[in-house]
Structure formats: structure tokens, C-alpha cells
Amino acid sequence: MFAALPLGQAVPLSVIGGLLFALSFPSPGWWFLAYPAVACLLLAAMGQRARRAAWLGLLAGAVFWVPAISWAGRYLGPVPWFALALLEAALFALGTVAIALAYRWVAPVVPSTAGRVWGLPAVVSALWTGREWFSGSWPYGGFAWGRVGLSQSEGPFTHLAAYVGVLGLSFVVVYCVAVVVSLGLVGGVRLPMRIAMAGLLVAAVLAVPGWPTAVHGTVRIESVQGNGPAGYFDRAQPGDVLRSQVAATDVDARGVDLVVWPEAAAEYDPRREQVIAGALDAVVQSVGAPLVAGAVTQTSTGVLHNTSFVWDADGWQASYDKKRPVPFGEYVPDRWLYSKLAPSLIGLLQRDYTPGTKPNVLPVAGIRAGVMICFDVVDDGLTADLARGGAQVILAQTNNADFDGTDENLQQLEIARMRAVETGRSLVNISTVGASQVIDPDGHTIDRVPAYTATSMVTDVPLGTSTTPATVASGDVTLVLSLGGLLVLLACAPWRRRHR
Template identity: 45%
Template sequence: MHPRAVLPLWLALPTAAAAGLVLTTAFPALSWWPAVFVAVPLALLSLIGRRSWSAVLVGFVFGAALFFVNLAFTARYLGPVPWIALSTLEAALTAVMAVPIALAYRWMPRIAPGRWGRVLALPALVAGLWVSREELLGAFPYGGFPWARLAVTQASSPLADVTSWVGMSGLSFLIVFACAAAIEAARRGPWRRASDARVLAPALAALLAILVVPQSPTTDAGTLRVGAVQGNGPAGYFDARQPYDVFRAQLTATRPIEGEDLDVLLWPEGGVDADPTHSASVARELDALAGRVRAPLVIGAVTQRGDEYFNSSLVWQTGGEGPVQTYDKRHPVPFGEYVPDRGFWRQFAPDLIDLIQREYTPGTATPAVTVDHVTVGLAICFDVIYDDVVRDGAQAGAEVFMFQTNNADFRGTDENLQQLAFARVRAIEAGRSVINLSTVGTSQVIAPDGATLDALPEGEPGAMVTDVPLRTGLTPAMVIGAPLQALLGWGSILALAAAGVLARRRARHAD
């Protein structure tokens, strides 16, 4: 017998829409992080008892309400087509992954109808499937877009410390588990005996843990004096500019700190709007700048090797050697930095596709370099949203992270603040300081505990000189993050499949 839906479809659809809209308020700029504890229960209630096709419909409505608002920044310059396409894709994937959650609510009560099954096993499976959905969106298609993860909403909340133990996927799991367990506890009705109340212990323990657990400690390793420059040059795709205008803006904004005692000078992604490995004049300017600040430079530029282009971070030192170390962005943005299957997609939006002339090649190097005897982890722009980049940098011995970005195409939107939230969570997750530096803002130096140490206002040129704390030692999240993600993501899919087999067997035996 099919379980009865908690909400009729006519009510489930607006409930799912409300869940998506409420969840958007947990992201910057509002950052109302407790909203997740309203949004997640609403989203789950709309799926309980649903058949597959109605679950798809409910899931799509939830995803559309979330992503059409959350990703509105993509329409800032390119118009509605990219925004509608990306938001619809993310909503469609959310819809597909709503079906496994609905199936969990159908099958688990059949094989584990008791108190422990309802308040422990079922919420754990539902939470794992929610993480599976986040993992799917972060991997498919074309490398995925892991943007609207629950853990990111907690960047400035007491729950953020949990990421240092179990990573971003682990925090998402615990949030959903606590919400799903609370729903099942309420659905069971009055608790008449002490044994009933004890069933709630795991859920209460999970909720208490994510509220009070301290950050996993890392070891103090001194400081690095970093000069970070936000030139506020015309770095956007449609900004009116002449050759080298961004480079000149960076040089101008650097002058006030050229007399400072620096260990390293950091510029953002695309801070040099020419390839310094091919331009002798730009290389001479960088050599001179490194001589004036008496420190190595970490700069961002597009580099060409043969027929391939790379979005690169370069370590530049005096002496005419050129870049002594290079990291190339691992995750170029599809339809932003390259066009996958160009011939196919050009049929639908030739004008937009033809705007993207260069095809950036993904880098393969470890995202870490050595500067002044300090290992620095790197991420370029949207690299920061991918777990593997930060994890590999930490495991390579990074004592600090430098995230170089260019938000100029999203001026006047919340994109820069949403990306900054990722940077803040990464600082806490890895137990490392982060310098998140943009061409136009928002730029901040973030301490290992997530506190803001220094900042530059958005939309203004400026420079900051900061003694940035260094740390050594790996947090548990950096050690077990990958296998834990696999366990939560793939493990929950396998567990759902096993539950389906057992539920069908019990149904046959009952007949």
C-alpha cells in the first residue's frame, strides 16, 4: 500500500516554493543562517508520501525557487539566457534527485517501522540523499556547479566550526539529519514512555554537536606579511578599456605600499591583462615592481603554451627569470572560460557562444606554491567552490591560502559575497588563513577561525598590508573529506537500493 502524502499536491507545490525562497535568505547578502532550519523541513514535508512524478514536480519547484533567485547574478551582463539556462538545469537536477528522497520515505518505514528506524535510520538516509544531490550538482554536467550547498549558508554561524571535522558535505548531512529527525519525532505523536524519549537522543546529540562543537585545532606557525592589492580596473567582459588598463590600475593601487616591509605581494585573478611570459615589456615592469617591493609577487594572468590558454597564478621574482612557479586553474568555468560541445550549443545562442573566443585548458598541477619558504595553497575564482582544490592544497602542506578572483562581471550583485562565504568556510574547514582577493571586491583577509582580519571596500582601488597567521597540521576534514563524501553520497544511494529490495521482498511475503 502506498503511504499517504503528508501534504496534498496542491499544497506541496507552494510549500516547496516557499522552502526554496526561504533557503535563499540563508545565503549572502542576507545570510539569515537559521533559515535553513525552516527551509529544509518544508522541502522534506513536501516530498513525504509522494509518488515519483509528483516528487519530480515538487523537486523542480523547490529547485527553481532556490536557483532562479540565488543565481540571478548570472544575468548581470549577459542577459536572461545564461541565468534561465543554468537555473533550469540546476532545478531539473534537483527534481531528479527528489525522487530518491521520496522513495526513502516510502521504503524505509516498511523495513524499519519501529522507533529507531523512523527517528534514526530514515533521517540518516534522507540526509545522505540530500548530500548525494549536492554532489551531483557539483559534478554534472561539465564538472558541475556546487554553488548552493547548505554548508555555505553557515559561513558566519556557530555551526561553521563543524566543517573542520566533517567538511562541507558532513555539515550538510547533519543539518538535514536533525531536521528530518525532528519531523519524524513530530509525526510519531505523543511520547508516552521514557523509552520513547530515548529514541530522540541521537537526533538531539547531532543537533547539540553542530551547535557547540569547537573548531578542530591547527598549529601556529608564525605569520606572513602580505600586501594585497585590489586595483578596481576595468576587468569585466564588457568594460570599456584599452590594452594594459587593468595592469596599470593594479600598479597604481600598489604604489602606496611599495615602501612597506613585505614577504609577498598578491594581485588578483587577471590582475595582469597580458601574458607576461610572452610580453617582454610586461615582464620588465613586473621585475621592476618585485625589485621595488623587495618581495616575490603572486599574480594572475592568462598564459599561452603552444595552442593552449590557461588561467594562471604565477610566482614572479626579480632577476629576469620570469615565473618561477605556476598554477593553472583546475576548473575553468564552462560557458564562461570555455564552451564544451561548442558546435551543439552554438545552435541555440550563437551570439552568446561566439563571445567566448578563448578555450581555457584545465590545469593539472598541485594547487600549492612556495613563497618566502612558506607553502601557499591557491585557488582561482570558482576553484574555491570545489573541494578537491582546497583539500589538495592543504595536503600539499599549505600554511595559508590565497584565493585570487575577478568579480567584475558581477558588479552590483551578491555574487562576490556568496563567493566570499565559500572562502570563509574554507578557512574554517582547513584551519588556515585565507586572503580572498578580487580585482573589484569584495577582498578580505580571513583568519583560520573565520574572523575578518582586514578588508577592502567593494568597487574601490586599495591595498592592505596584513600580518597573516600561518598554520600547520591537517584538520580531520582535510584527511577524511573525500572518503566521507563518497560514503555519504554513494553510500546513501546503495542504501536506498538495498532498502528498495528489502521493501519489495516484504511486500511479496505479506501478500
């Protein structure tokens, strides 16, 4: 039933699947293409031997990752872009091997029609989810981009993220597709019954209501997009970014409870730079509200942090140091090795940020604000920490200036949207250049400003008070699914038959 396709059919399916998967992410962000993409990739891998499955997976992964993260070569050129794309493609190939073996090993153990239609897809989906979890964790903290669940920020299953998280949503999508694929191949079932069972599955998933998100009150936030020269290669002079933020802040806005600036918008530590402190004081006094901004800070021992801090009429009040600095962007792991492999590229990164240890929830303006600095938004654990720490709203500060004119900022925005749904919290995504939006707990945009424009938005942002199942148990669900799929695969492996 699950016979391997010849290469003449499997290779085109792998290529088509990879391309459709890339198109499901911004831009163009056609989320519905994720479903035929997964179907093509499953059909290509189905029943293949490990070596052939690895090559098919590597091909599909490369076809997906190369265009999906083309922004990685915006300034640094093709070397880091292709290096990251090929690494992720290799991990994609690893997952493809596991899925191919599931169709070879698990199917004979569950000979019943029900087992092959409903049980085998669960194992396949668990292995897919496990691969996404692994690639988002390794190496150097992983790269949790390109998950199936992240492509669904505008789809009909988006609300399920509040129940099972982003990785759990990947499982649901892949499971639905895998069941439909099995229904198309299984024998002994009439066509009307196949259609009815597929429709019943989709209807059951869609019937799950949105999580009853509770909100209590609002906070009026002025989010400022300065559109200054914040890029690494913009050759800005000290103070240029700060001045652009000050100029874009509407000091005449009424009733503002809190002002939010993007990542590194204050540039340097205002406790050490009186000019910066003076500029922040002027903003706070004019608006009559505290400010949450970002800056590069340095400890007395010379340790650098990418920091978000609260500044009010009395100065520095609280801070959070980014826990997820970007490898090869904000620090160079194993610098001694990579300096030998690519000295010119590594030489561009002269400073290394150290991961912070402080909680990512800060008291400000009488509320508790969860803080995400740029790529913190892809970290599942940090997302859960926000809700568990009592955050009522999420401030996602970022600097996308190095990726202007690419899809990076749109892809990151959609990740932020999924985090809002997952946590049941409103989220303010504020960038130096765009895309800056305010998103409600259901994932809907309630305010926005044009990209690459110096401006601000004043928004009454709902404060979340409920706890979603995803923030409580999504990590455990992912662990159970990943390990469960792997254990079932190993348990069904034909070890004894090989020995004989």
C-alpha cells in the same frame, strides 16, 4: 506516519522552502533560514510518489535557484541564467524523488520509533548529500553552488567543516532538521520527550569543539585590489587593468614579505610582453618582495591557460594553471552543439582555456602558498590538494568585475570562508573589485577593504601547520554517505511486492 500531503499543502511548502533557502545565502545571508527551509522541503516531499515528488522538487529548485544565481544574467541576459537555474532545479528534483521514496520505502522497514526518529533521517540526509555531490560533479565538472553547508559560514555549526568538510556539514544540518521533523510526526512519544530528544541532538552537535588549528608564525602580505576595468564587457585597452593594479600597490608599505594581485591582474604573459615584465620588476623592486599575480598565458602550441605565477627580482619563478575553468565562461564544451543552439551567445566567447595539470601549491617568500583561481574555490578535490600539498596559506585570486552590483562576489567570499575552516588555513580572498578580505583558519575576517575601491591591505597572516580531518577524509566520508544512502534506498525498495 509519513503520509503524503495533498498538493494544496505540498506546493506552498515547496515554494516557501525554496524562498527561505535562497534567503539563507548572501544576500541577505540569513543562515538560520536554511533550517526551516529544509523542514519545508522534507515535509513537501515526504511520502509523495515519484512523479509528484519530481514536480515538487522542480518547483522548489526553481524558486531557489532563479534568485540565488540571478547574477548569471548580469551581462549575458536571461538565457544562460535560466538555463543554469533550470538544470540545477532538475537535479534538485532528482534528489527530491530519492528523498520521497526513502520516506515511502525505508520507513516500513524500520517500524521502531528509534529507527524512524534516528535511522530514517540518516538515510534522507545521505541522499540529500549525494544529490549535492552529484550536482557539483556533473555535467562538465558540475556546479557546486547552493549547498546547505555553504549557507552556514556564519552559523553555529561552521566549525564542523574542519571535521567533515562542506558536504559533511550539509549532512549534519539536514540530519538535525530531519530528526526534528520525525520527532514532530512520530507517535507514542510524549511532547516533553520529543523536545528533550531534539534539544539533546542539537546540544551534542554544538558540544563538538572547534578543531585545534595549529599556526606557526605569520607572513606579511600586501593584497592589492586595483578596481580596474577588468570586466569582459568593460572595453578596456591593453594595460588598463595592469596600470590600475600598479597604482593601487602601496610601494611604501614596510616589512612586506609577499604581494598578491587578483586573477588576470597582469593581463598577459610577462615572459612575452616586456612592458608587463618591466612593470612587475618595478613593483618587486620598490616593495622588496616577490609578487603573485595572474595572467592569460599561451603555450608554444597555442594552448591557453588562466595562470597564477610567482615573479621576483629574477623574473618568473613558478606557476599554476587553473584546473577548473568555468564552462560557458572560460571555455565552451561541445562548442559545435551550442553554437547551433545559441550562436549569438556562444560567439561572444572567442577563446577557450585549457585545464592545467600543475600542482596548486607554489613556493614563494620562504613559504608554501596554495593557489585558488576564482571558481577553483568550489572544487572539493582542489581544496584537499592544497592541504595535502603542504600549503601554509591560501591565496584565492578572483575577478568579479563582470558581477559588480550583484551577490556573486559575496557568495563566493562565503565559500572561501568555509574553505579556510575546512583546511585550517588562513585565506586571502583578493578580487579585482571586491569583496577582498583576509580570513583566519577559524573563518573570522581579520582584514578587509571596501569593495569597488582601488586600494590595498597589508596584513600579518597566520601560517597554518595542522591537518584537519576534512582534508584527509571528507571525500571518503561523502562517498560513503552518498553510496550508503542510495544502497539502503534500493535495498528497501518493494521489488518483491511489486512482482507479486
